[in-house]
Amino acid sequence: MRFFAFLLTASLSLSVVPVSAQEDVRPPPSKPSQSRQAPRPITLDSLFERLAKAGSEREADGIASLIERRLSRSGSDTADLLFSRAAKAVEDKDYPLSVELLDRVLALEPQWAEAWYRRATVFYLLDDPVEALADLHKAVTLEPRHFGAWTALGHLFMSSDEKSQALVAYRKVLQINPQTSAVQTIVSHLAPEIDGQDL
Template sequence: MRIFFAFLTSLLVSGAIYGPAWADDAVAPPATQDAPPVATTKQARLDQLFSDLKRERNEKAAERIAGNIWNEWSQSGSASIDLMMQWSQKAVEGQKFDVALDFLDQVVTLQPTYAEGWNRRATVHFMMKNYGKSMSDIDHALQLEPRHFGALSGLAQIMALTGHKQSALEAWQKVLAIYPMMRSAQDQVGTISEELAGEGI
């Protein structure tokens, strides 16, 4: 259990859940006559980033692409929603989980099609060990964005913590199908596969 909590904490600290430190990298340079056209819609940018992420075999380069994806996910299109997301982050950092949930309840109510709102609330529920509520929010996030490797990682952790190793393995494998160079997912697939082999599944 400590391993999973430490993993989640490292995601929070690194900004993987709450927005990458290298978010500025996601700003596309203005197109020139000689440059190829820059994807203009959020969906087009995400599709290109996911395509790049799947092909990338350099771990650090893949992390930068994943950071750009998080940057796209974090943009709700609403200044008030973005502000509530920031407030929820500060509340989590201060271990004020109930306060964070209050903000995130408002986020998902006001903008139910914003996948990152659901993912963020799932994360807070996970930290409070409300696994059922976390899984419900993960389901919402994945319905809106099936490629959300953060939400899938959360699902994998819950499955492992609740003793469903095979389901955890399958969730981590889905993560790797989207983000092949995610080191933590690679490690978990290896570890859980060995454990299941030892149990003679």
């Protein structure tokens, strides 16, 4: 929840010295700088680095939540508004409206990976795995660390019995977020079956 870095600013008092007195006024001896360095902004890259190094699933979940919030902002107020309306349409189970709204979002922000991922989810709910697959591929092309899209790809491949491709997708999730226990379980069951096929 708390991922904004707040910067503290101190007010500086400026003393005005009359021009006639400036020659006699010397600046006080310089002291070591007491000002604190502003904290470095938390970037998406740094969050993904922290996610890969998380020591527990609980810690990873917190970091993943911050990443998802970042990914869910496009930088365009209009696109973000349409995106939120699309999410509301999904809540109301009005999937065609959600797709229509997300189409508009993607017309405005075609490089927004999260919008492709969300539309893929709606296509899946509409029982259209072909369109869902296309959108998921677009999402991971734009943001290769999108663990949600990789997880969805794994599930989609599993549902169509393409287990080897599912395993690739699930392993990708674990490269990004090694603490995902549900995916760890899937991989532990799936890997012996797939990796042993060539033996």
